[in-house]
């Protein structure tokens with residue numbers, strides 16, 4: 221033991237040895253309630269028999285066949301299932317192994333789409349501040365998380381960023397939700413005009429922002445207006461549903477809430493539910509035909525794309541979700557969890573906002589509720605809460621605020637879709653104890 225290169229080299233991590241329902245168990249038998257599904261991954265919990273059986277069956281039959289030589293039944297079946305349940309217009313599925321790879325593929329597909337049509341200057345991508353699209357350098361270029369980007373500047377892809385849709389901090393007094401959604405979306409039009417419409421390839425955003433802002437859903441009408449602007453200027457719309465997709469917000473695809481179809485949609489995490497690493501990029505027939513009718517070759521590819529075992533797992537995950545009506549449970553438990561969190565923390569001086577959609581809920585922490593002033597980032601409040609919760613047997617997903625103070629530390633919850641009443645009590649109880657131990661050390 222001791223040769224693994226961990227993310228935090230000074231961390232002394234316990235060894236996870238087993239998974240049981242909503243719990244992860246370490247080498248000492250300590251049980252951790254998985255209140256964030258790792259990082260919004262384990263949507264079916266850790267011991268789903270149907271998925272495990274599907275993986276076993278597939279490896280017994282054929283574990284791997286390279287996608288350059290073969291298609292496979294699991295890849296075809298999963299693509300059919302995804303498209304049958306996807307927003308109207310999405311027609312093709314390109315497989316990858318995770319979220320960052322899905323974003324890389326999307327950025328390249330958008331670029332190639334324009335090239336195939338003779339639009340050679342469209343290479344610029346517009347994204348949003350306070351977003352996260354992955355850690356590979358292309359995805360990082362798109363991301364608007366300054367502390368992740370700055371050490372690696374300059375970025376490789378020509379990008380610019382607009383301010384996000386963030387009602388808690390950005391909506392003005394007396395402004396309706398719809399008027400705010402429109403105002404926030406119109407920032408895209410201003411940026412396209414600034415860059416020059418003929419240079420812009422795509423706009424990318426998360427319909428519900430996950431890690432970097434904490435479960436912030438788009439205001440009503442925001443994405444509809446974004447769709448209109450993209451259509452008007454010939455810019456492709458890429459939605460990143462890596463974290464918020466696959467049932468997490470109560471519909472299989474998060475953008476169903478907004479009633480729009482993107483040109484390209486990225487999913488991962490919940491697709492494999494942690495049983496297998498798999499991601500995918502879905503695109504419309506229009507985008508696909510630019511390649512099919514043009515060069516006939518998407519200039520991309522990875523060794524493990526369309527991995528049969530991963531596709532068999534993905535198919536079992538979605539089938540299980542649909543057959544067991546788990547999205548109903550997401551919607552029901554979402555309301556319960558939101559209510560329980562509001563009852564417990566709604567008036568707390570250090571909790572500025574409790575928000576989210578489905579089982580994707582976050583609490584934003586502030587030093588002062590009235591002024592919404594975030595805590596000093598040097599206090600690393602998020603890290604203290606993560607540690608305290610973990611010691612109390614709760615896995616949750618606290619993240620730092622932005623380095624420029626544009627949002628506060630927040631705690632993201634994304635429990636498995638199979639949670640029951642007692643689990644909600646357990647989350648709130650463990651969170652209360654953890655908050656108390658950290659908040660007692662802080663001054664307002």
Ligand code: PLP
Pocket residue numbers: 259318319320321323352353354355426430431460461462463464488489
């Ligand atoms: N996009 C979003 C919205 C994410 O939350 C993440 C990961 O957290 C990614 C992309 C990158 O996914 P991965 O870590 O699988 O590369």
